[in-house]
Amino acid sequence: xxxxxxxxxEVVPFEPRGGRxxxxxxxxTPYDSAHLGHAFVxxxxxxxxxxxxxxxxxxxxxxNVTDVDDDILRVARERGVDFxxxxxxxxxxxxxxxxxxxxxxxxxxPRATEHVEEMVGWIVRLVDxxxxxxxxxxxxxxxxxxxxxxxxxxxxxxxxxxxxxxRGANPDDPRKRHPLDFVLWQAxxxxxPSWPSPWGQGRPGWHIECTVMSTGALGHPIDIHGxxxxxxxxxxxxxxxxxxxxxxxxxxxxxxxxxxxNHEGEKMSKSLGNLVFVRDLVRRVPGAAVxxxxxxxxxxxxxxYDDHEVDAAAARHRRYVAAMQGGGTxxxxxxxxxxxRFFERxxxxxxxxxxxxELDAIAAELSSGSTGVAPGTEGQxxxxxxxxxLGAETEAVPA
RNA sequence: GGCGACGUAGCCAAGUGGUAAGGCAGAGGUCUGCAAAACCUUCAUCGUGGGUUCGAUUCCCACCGUCGCCUCCA
Numbered sequence: 001x002x003x004x005x006x007x008x009x010e011v012v013p014f015e016p017r018g019g020r021x022x023x024x025x026x027x028x029t030p031y032d033s034a035h036l037g038h039a040f041v042x043x044x045x046x047x048x049x050x051x052x053x054x055x056x057x058x059x060x061x062x063x064n065v066t067d068v069d070d071d072i073l074r075v076a077r078e079r080g081v082d083f084x085x086x087x088x089x090x091x092x093x094x095x096x097x098x099x100x101x102x103x104x105x106x107x108x109x110p111r112a113t114e115h116v117e118e119m120v121g122w123i124v125r126l127v128d129x130x131x132x133x134x135x136x137x138x139x140x141x142x143x144x145x146x147x148x149x150x151x152x153x154x155x156x157x158x159x160x161x162x163x164x165x166x167r168g169a170n171p172d173d174p175r176k177r178h179p180l181d182f183v184l185w186q187a188x189x190x191x192x193p194s195w196p197s198p199w200g201q202g203r204p205g206w207h208i209e210c211t212v213m214s215t216g217a218l219g220h221p222i223d224i225h226g227x228x229x230x231x232x233x234x235x236x237x238x239x240x241x242x243x244x245x246x247x248x249x250x251x252x253x254x255x256x257x258x259x260x261x262n263h264e265g266e267k268m269s270k271s272l273g274n275l276v277f278v279r280d281l282v283r284r285v286p287g288a289a290v291x292x293x294x295x296x297x298x299x300x301x302x303x304x305y306d307d308h309e310v311d312a313a314a315a316r317h318r319r320y321v322a323a324m325q326g327g328g329t330x331x332x333x334x335x336x337x338x339x340x341r342f343f344e345r346x347x348x349x350x351x352x353x354x355x356x357x358e359l360d361a362i363a364a365e366l367s368s369g370s371t372g373v374a375p376g377t378e379g380q381x382x383x384x385x386x387x388x389x390l391g392a393e394t395e396a397v398p399a
Numbered sequence: 400g401g402c403g404a405c406g407u408a409g410c411c412a413a414g415u416g417g418u419a420a421g422g423c424a425g426a427g428g429u430c431u432g433c434a435a436a437a438c439c440u441u442c443a444u445c446g447u448g449g450g451u452u453c454g455a456u457u458c459c460c461a462c463c464g465u466c467g468c469c470u471c472c473a
Contacts, residue, residue: 026473034473041473071471155469159401163469171470182470206470228473229403235470259404260467269472296411296422301404302467308410312423319422322437357413360421367438 001051001347003224004300006232006255007152011349014224014254020058022218023049026210026227026235027063027109030090031072034097035275036294036305037261037268041228043291044258044299044350046103046391048224051346054389062217063106064210065091067113068193068203083193084113097278101287101294102391108217112209116195119204119212122246123184123197131245135175137187137200143180146241152255153233160233182238184208207238211251214239220248226256230267259302268305276305285310289317291392295352316356319363321394323383328366330379338362342386352390359386 003014025045028038045061052059066072067087076083091109099105112119123139126132131145143149150160161179164171171179183205188194194201214222220243227236236255243251260267264274281290293313297303330338338358345354366379387393 028473029471037473039473069471153402153469155401160469162400180470230468230472233469235472238470258473260473262467267467267472303411304466306411308423312411315423318436326437353412357421364421 001055002349003254003256004349006229006236006257007252009154012254016052016057017223019056020060020223021052022223023059023061024210024214024218024222024225025061025063025106026231027065028090028094029066029069029071030087030094031075032090032270033275034094034278035268036263036278036281037228038094039098039101039278039290040261040294040297040299041226041258042098042103043101043294043391045226045256047295047346047352047389048256048350049104050389050391051350060108060218061104061106062108062110062214064213065109065111066206066209067091067111069206073192087111087113093279097282100282101278101290102393104391110213110217112204112213113193115209115213115216116204118216119208120185120195120197122208122212122242123204125246126184126242127198129245131242132184133177134185134199137202138175138183139185139199140176140181141184141238141242141245142177143182143241144178146245148244149180149237149241150233152237152240155233182207182234184242207235208242210235211239211243211246211248215243215248215251221250222252224254224256225252226258229257229259232257258299262302262304281310285314286317286394288387288392288394289314291390292316292320292356295356295390295392298353299350316360317392317394319367320359320383320387323363323366324380324394326367327377328379329377330362330365330382332378334365335362335378335382339382339386342389346389355386355390359383362386 001014002011004011023045025042028034042063049059049061065087068083072083072087076086079086123132126141127134127139130142132139132141150156157180161171164179185197185199185202185204187200187202192203194203214225225236240251243249262268263276266272266274268274268276278290290313293309296309296313338361342355342358345351345358348354362379362383366383384394
């Protein structure tokens, strides 16, 4: 399997260690419904998971849940519910949506609120080693102590500082020693949930949870750590800093980032309101069709969702179903050749669009000119099996 | 400012130094009581201008244009 590594900026062979692969993907903040962008990211890692599994590797996949942060507290306040209840409800809906489109359950889905104690421990180590400092109940990571900050995103310090200023962040916060210092721990405001710490009652910053929970669940180095490419900076950048500063180095062997999904001319995001929800799509077409829609885009190329794609994906799905129900046949040689090319494509940096081309070819051969009634032959079985690798298993027969 | 992607038929999109897969939509047809589905057929000279070459959509240069991300974010 060849995969693009963000850190090295090139497609490199992924080498499993001892027949096992640990995958950690940054999950959601559960305060709103899952949209296509989320689905795309988790679909990509699901295909990767399935591919490794089918290749005989022991896969352990972990996807965290950021169940305490400004957004979730805000929404909970607006709706007058407890933030934990809101999180639990949203997680259930998220899991339901992902199951609808055929994602395998992850092996572990740790919630930030369940690991605060470990985070405090990690932060204490950083403070003890002078990589972090406390100011009035808050703790910041001292980026001045970590010159490599910016390595993953390939941004230099002046640029990062200028950017953060433009973006409304506050590099000039007088409490910070260096403009790029980031929050490890913050004092809770009145009414906010809080946990005890050496610096008073507070709650963790965003970045620390992933470093703590990923290494906690998978040890280190993490084989594959990924998420949407909007997380490269500052989230993953900061994870590396706080991990390596704590002596966990190398932290990650292979960084994998999935491109953004756009809609109506802009990145699909909560703040812009241009969302396409998974829930709405699965009401229109089978979950497998949604998977085919996602698989028709390469994970490193950002794309713009268009409503027509649903029809195209549904049509492709119907063709596959028809091919599996029909009595067309494929020679043993042809089946073998198709299967081989399918996996070559998939193993070449997860080229799912290329793999789909191969399935199209199989379906075309199975469909052309046949009206037979003897499904279940080698060709049909192959098509069904390969669809399974993409997470687009087709239900027996929806007539 | 930094990083990156991209310009191929109405739309999505693959691809190669020798005259362009596939899909969606559209058109025609087969099947069907009608229809749907399925199947068959049909539909482009590859952003602009140069250059290299026997020959470029594919290589080089320039230009134009589009887009994404950059401490809320997958």
